[in-house]
Amino acid sequence: MNGKTVYIVEDEQDISSLIALHLRKSGFITVEFTKGDDFVNFLRRKIPDLVILDLMLPDMDGIEICKFMKSEPVYRSIPIIILTAKNEETDRILGLELGADDYVTKPFSPRELIVRVKNIIKRYQIGQESNLQKIGNLLLVDFEKYEVYVKNKRVHLTQTEFNILKILLSKKGWVFSREKILDMLWHGEKAVIDRTVDVHIKKLREKLGEAGILIKNVRGVGYKIEE
Ligand code: CA
Numbered sequence: 001m002n003g004k005t006v007y008i009v010e011d012e013q014d015i016s017s018l019i020a021l022h023l024r025k026s027g028f029i030t031v032e033f034t035k036g037d038d039f040v041n042f043l044r045r046k047i048p049d050l051v052i053l054d055l056m057l058p059d060m061d062g063i064e065i066c067k068f069m070k071s072e073p074v075y076r077s078i079p080i081i082i083l084t085a086k087n088e089e090t091d092r093i094l095g096l097e098l099g100a101d102d103y104v105t106k107p108f109s110p111r112e113l114i115v116r117v118k119n120i121i122k123r124y125q126i127g128q129e130s131n132l133q134k135i136g137n138l139l140l141v142d143f144e145k146y147e148v149y150v151k152n153k154r155v156h157l158t159q160t161e162f163n164i165l166k167i168l169l170s171k172k173g174w175v176f177s178r179e180k181i182l183d184m185l186w187h188g189e190k191a192v193i194d195r196t197v198d199v200h201i202k203k204l205r206e207k208l209g210e211a212g213i214l215i216k217n218v219r220g221v222g223y224k225i226e227e
Helices: 013-025 036-043 062-071 089-097 110-129 159-170 178-186 195-214
Strands: 005-009 029-033 050-054 080-085 102-106 132-135 139-142 147-150 153-155 215-218 222-225
Touching: 005 013, 005 036, 013 029, 013 110, 029 036, 036 062, 050 062, 050 110, 062 080, 062 089, 080 089, 080 110, 089 102, 102 110, 139 159, 139 195, 147 195, 153 195, 159 178, 159 195, 159 222, 178 195, 178 222, 195 215, 195 222
Parallel strands: 005 029, 005 050, 050 080, 080 102
Antiparallel strands: 132 139, 139 147, 147 153, 215 222
């Protein structure tokens, strides 16, 4: 597990240090947060491989953090292990329902926690490999994590932009009409005009920078992605 990063969100310093110590011994990089707020701000800058989240924090409710992470495409696939006290059973269940991957009840064995961390990260790695699509060194899309990289640099797309890219990549070289794209995006549920697609594609191309040229406009027909 060398080089994998784990964020620990726990206001009880001794517990946090203990977890961090054990993780570092196993080759993990750790970052500790005593406040939910600091964690959320840091998350916007760098995505970890896993988060250990205490549910009882002074400034924020761990459940709210869990809910927030699972509602954002960029953070959705970061595995979460929640830490709870024995009497927080409802929170624990709620956490799991919200998409946390596992939980540990305090007091706990640090060794057991590390085993769980390793297992979850392994599971995610296996799931991810088949979910990658690459176009040379130019573009890399991770459909599991909703991540897009242009020349190894992360690009942040909105959900709609990401979905359009996914549609175009599903059949490289195939021309998708605007109507078809709209239909695949919203299944005819939204009253939108064809022009909407052009607007999203324009933004998408801009964000993709150098890789933007891969998306081609076929006059009067629609769009395609081609190497
Ligand atoms: Ca706490």
